[in-house]
Amino acid sequence: MSVTYGYTGKILRVNLTTGKISTDDTLKYKDFIGGEGMAMKIMWDEVPAGTHPFAPENKIVFGTGPFCGTGVPCSGRTNITSLLPSNPFHAVSSSHMGGYFSVELKYAGWDMIVVEGKSPKPVWLRIEDGKVALEDARWIWGKGIFDTMAMIGSQMGKEAQVAAIGQAGENQLNLSVIRTGASHSAGGHGGILGAKNLKAIGVKGTGSVKIAAKPEELMALDKYMMSLIGANNQHVVPKNPQPWAEYTSPSSRWTAKKGLYWGAANPPVETGECYPEDMQSVGLRTYKAVVDLGPVAEKYTVRMGGCAHCPIRCHSQVKIPQLERYGMDPYVANTCMGFYSPFGVMINGTPDLPGQEPGEQSMIAKGLGAKLADDYGMWCNYGQIGRDVLYAHKHGIFKKVLPAEEYASIPWDMLEKGDPAFLVDFYDRVANKKGELWHIADGSYYLAKRWNFGEDYWSDYKYKLWSKLGFPVHHSNEASGQVGALISCFSNRDAQNHSHMNFIAAGLPIDMLKDIAAEEWGSRDAIDDVKNYKPMTAAKAKFVKWSLSRSLLHNSLTLCNWMWPMTTSPLKERKYRGDTGLEAQFYTLVTGIPKSKEDLDLDAERAFTLFRALTVRAMGTADMRKNHDQTTEWVVTAEKGKDGKDIAQFTPGTDRMTQDDMEIGRTMVYKEFGWDEKTGSPTRARLEALGLSDVAQELSSKGLLPA
Amino acid sequence: MDTTKSAPEGESKRSTSSRREFLRLAGAGLAGAFAAAAFGCVSFDTRDGKKVKVWATSSGAIVHDPSRCVGCRRCETACTVRNDGKGSSYISRIKVSRNLNYGVAGVSAAYARADGQLGNFRVVGETCRQCSHPACGEACPVGAISADKTTGARVVDARKCVGCGACQRACPWGIATVDPETEKSTKCLLCGGDPNCVKNCPTGAIKFYPWAEAEALLFGTGGTADAVSGATA
Incomplete structure (x- = not known):
């Protein structure tokens, strides 16, 4: 095979039914960039509509991109694509994990792994460079993920990176994850590995990812990019006043400051002032432990961790000796939802006990829950699981649906008084599929049906459900009004999109953001002041399309969409401008395939349109506007002010939308993508223009092209 | 102290054991030869005819x-x-x-x-x-x-x-x-x-x-x- 740059050129295919292991050519899919884009093509070509996620015919694709392994900043993510069990139509969706798995896979010589079939007995997949084998997994089946990783590490050597499922995945829970490293989870697809009898994938690589450009060219671009990078979520101003900073933002994740330490490091490490030009403190900027776990966590923080080749460390790694009281080791790591979701299960909170420091008990609960969920491999449906417990509890549903004996055996008193030990009992029951309670892990759509939730479950803002397809808000209407709202309408699970979020929350003054918005999307009215939204505009639609495409682009390259794109920067001398052409510049140097920013955006649009076609095919209807893209009712209902009166939409103080305006927004976004403006479905003309004639042909034969 | 800069040649803070050991083995008479070995790696014969290999200390x-x-x-x-x-x-x-x-x-x-x-x-x-x-x-x-x-x-x-x-x-x-x-x-x-x-x-x-x-x-x-x-x- 000729030398390939960026790409290793090889896809590993594993058929678990037959045990056949074969190699495929990556570059035949190169129009779809990598990772998520290529996986969409494989799912379109190879997994027919109507396939059940847990059927042997379903495939699951572990994807890397051309940047993984090259050291491009924030390029360590793994994209996983398959049918989504928690989606009512089992539509294709992706989950992603950080860590070091994708890089190791590349160094072993593989761009992707496509797994199909079902093994007759539990197995794990062993990849050591070109040597690939299915190994007996009976000795690790039933184990938690931490022990599974260690046991595979003992077989393969300590260098191996492992992606595995826990009991939740083995038991084929809809809400289960595939996890790698200390704390990196891809939510939603764990059960597929369970159904395939595939416990884990271990990989070890002694090879490399070759770079087309001269080393100094890539090093120079890397240096430039590193000058533009901010803190986590590309927040480019600090939270606290700094001698170098013109602006501050209370919600910034640039949390480092003088006198703030990783207190449990030996010796403690001061995060400090972190001047933007100081490349030796970039990794100290984001001190998330004191945000996610509260100020109390400072003295418990060992360090900040994260993913391969990312200088921004967003995973808190803490030592909480109090966890030993629950029979746990004291070390726990996670970020954001990894801590908040299990804590959400504690619906009455976890009040501090006498003698505890303020916030200590909630830190313990978050740490304990993260450890349990990560070992069992439970997913949270982006924080929804706690709100589902809340709904069922508040409405007396547990008492109604659980058999009396089971109900009586659950330590509700612990939940009532806020004892974190409730989580130990809860996760054991759910992950191990005990009684009826485990159905809480069916996901909102199936759970609401099974337990007969009322309409208020969907319509009450408190439960934060975005779509009747069963997923919650994730930077939706509260994130730039229609922009976030519309972004959330196109996915089959929580939107997982940060392209817009990183920009609007960068921390810069709104007037400056509007100027930058005008440069990027044609008009200052692409964004509004927070909670002072104006009706839909064409520039907002452009911003929506760009955000959706860029997210898919990043999941294909793969880059972390929790950092990229670099729309802004911390540099005063650049007037805080970033550079949205960086992805294309890196692509050209790494792969040797010249691409402009517009070329890559078009590739991303092609992949996103294919994703749309996959959803059309899964749902069996071309009318996406009516059947897919709608929100729950609260989103388009005026909220009540403190005085009990409605706050009219598009007046200061509310982020609620109106149905009419959202429909205008949908039309505008459909138009931006060149789709049918009535139904929101891709047209034959647009599909053909994007080189997707085969897709047009199949949709046409099924009567799924818009009239 | 700026620890990221390399030490200028010949300004190592203390003479290293390698040098001491070399001098002990080779005898003072070979001190001149040591200067020649400041860079790179050189082999010498000692007075009693044994071979000794000398490595210049890294900066x-x-x-x-x-x-x-x-x-x-x-x-x-x-x-x-x-x-x-x-x-x-x-x-x-x-x-x-x-x-x-x-x-x-x-x-x-x-x-x-x-x-x-x-x-x-x-x-x-x-x-x-x-x-x-x-x-x-x-x-x-x-x-x-x-x-x-x-x-x-x-x-x-x-x-x-x-x-x-x-x-x-x-x-x-x-x-x-x-x-x-x-x-x-x-x-x-x-x-x-x-x-x-x-x-x-x-x-x-x-x-x-x-x-x-x-x-x-x-x-x-x-x-x-x-x-x-x-x-x-």
Whole structure:
């Protein structure tokens, strides 16, 4: 095979039914960039509509991109694509994990792994460079993920990176994850590995990812990019006043400051002032432990961790000796939802006990829950699981649906008084599929049906459900009004999109953001002041399309969409401008395939349109506007002010939308993508223009092209 | 103190044991010859007819701080992109990946409290000591490893290297590594005195120290341990 740059050129295919292991050519899919884009093509070509996620015919694709392994900043993510069990139509969706798995896979010589079939007995997949084998997994089946990783590490050597499922995945829970490293989870697809009898994938690589450009060219671009990078979520101003900073933002994740330490490091490490030009403190900027776990966590923080080749460390790694009281080791790591979701299960909170420091008990609960969920491999449906417990509890549903004996055996008193030990009992029951309670892990759509939730479950803002397809808000209407709202309408699970979020929350003054918005999307009215939204505009639609495409682009390259794109920067001398052409510049140097920013955006649009076609095919209807893209009712209902009166939409103080305006927004976004403006479905003309004639042909034969 | 700059030639803070040992072996009469050996690696005959090989001391070495390291491994790609034109962890001359999950000792039943990301989170990177008597260089059957004329780093001459792996087997620290793709040995060459791993560490966990300081940091000072003899044969 000729030398390939960026790409290793090889896809590993594993058929678990037959045990056949074969190699495929990556570059035949190169129009779809990598990772998520290529996986969409494989799912379109190879997994027919109507396939059940847990059927042997379903495939699951572990994807890397051309940047993984090259050291491009924030390029360590793994994209996983398959049918989504928690989606009512089992539509294709992706989950992603950080860590070091994708890089190791590349160094072993593989761009992707496509797994199909079902093994007759539990197995794990062993990849050591070109040597690939299915190994007996009976000795690790039933184990938690931490022990599974260690046991595979003992077989393969300590260098191996492992992606595995826990009991939740083995038991084929809809809400289960595939996890790698200390704390990196891809939510939603764990059960597929369970159904395939595939416990884990271990990989070890002694090879490399070759770079087309001269080393100094890539090093120079890397240096430039590193000058533009901010803190986590590309927040480019600090939270606290700094001698170098013109602006501050209370919600910034640039949390480092003088006198703030990783207190449990030996010796403690001061995060400090972190001047933007100081490349030796970039990794100290984001001190998330004191945000996610509260100020109390400072003295418990060992360090900040994260993913391969990312200088921004967003995973808190803490030592909480109090966890030993629950029979746990004291070390726990996670970020954001990894801590908040299990804590959400504690619906009455976890009040501090006498003698505890303020916030200590909630830190313990978050740490304990993260450890349990990560070992069992439970997913949270982006924080929804706690709100589902809340709904069922508040409405007396547990008492109604659980058999009396089971109900009586659950330590509700612990939940009532806020004892974190409730989580130990809860996760054991759910992950191990005990009684009826485990159905809480069916996901909102199936759970609401099974337990007969009322309409208020969907319509009450408190439960934060975005779509009747069963997923919650994730930077939706509260994130730039229609922009976030519309972004959330196109996915089959929580939107997982940060392209817009990183920009609007960068921390810069709104007037400056509007100027930058005008440069990027044609008009200052692409964004509004927070909670002072104006009706839909064409520039907002452009911003929506760009955000959706860029997210898919990043999941294909793969880059972390929790950092990229670099729309802004911390540099005063650049007037805080970033550079949205960086992805294309890196692509050209790494792969040797010249691409402009517009070329890559078009590739991303092609992949996103294919994703749309996959959803059309899964749902069996071309009318996406009516059947897919709608929100729950609260989103388009005026909220009540403190005085009990409605706050009219598009007046200061509310982020609620109106149905009419959202429909205008949908039309505008459909138009931006060149789709049918009535139904929101891709047209034959647009599909053909994007080189997707085969897709047009199949949709046409099924009567799924818009009239 | 600015520890990121290389020590100027000839300004090492204290004379090293290697030099002392050489002078003891070779006798004062060979002091002039020592000057000739200031760069590179030279063999001499002693008065009683024995062979002695002299290595110029490296200007410095890289030291990794496990309390600051966040395990991002940007050092590894900084190393291999600059020196090999590709990303790799296996041939990186600074070794972080292999200890990332379970520390230097590897997987154990006590992994959850041992070093590594799956334990107490401690990340131990291993760097080339630029040993006074480098086992890699001593082991090389074709003389492909010598002290760089500018930095004193023990460097591999790829034109001479036959990829036999003697250096890899000899290095007590497991640093020298034969690249399976090129069949040439890779080991830390200090990037001409401005190590790229140091420049790319986002937390300042990797520093380039003058050799004597690096030696003290890597092996400790005082006590009975001779830092230099601790390094290699």
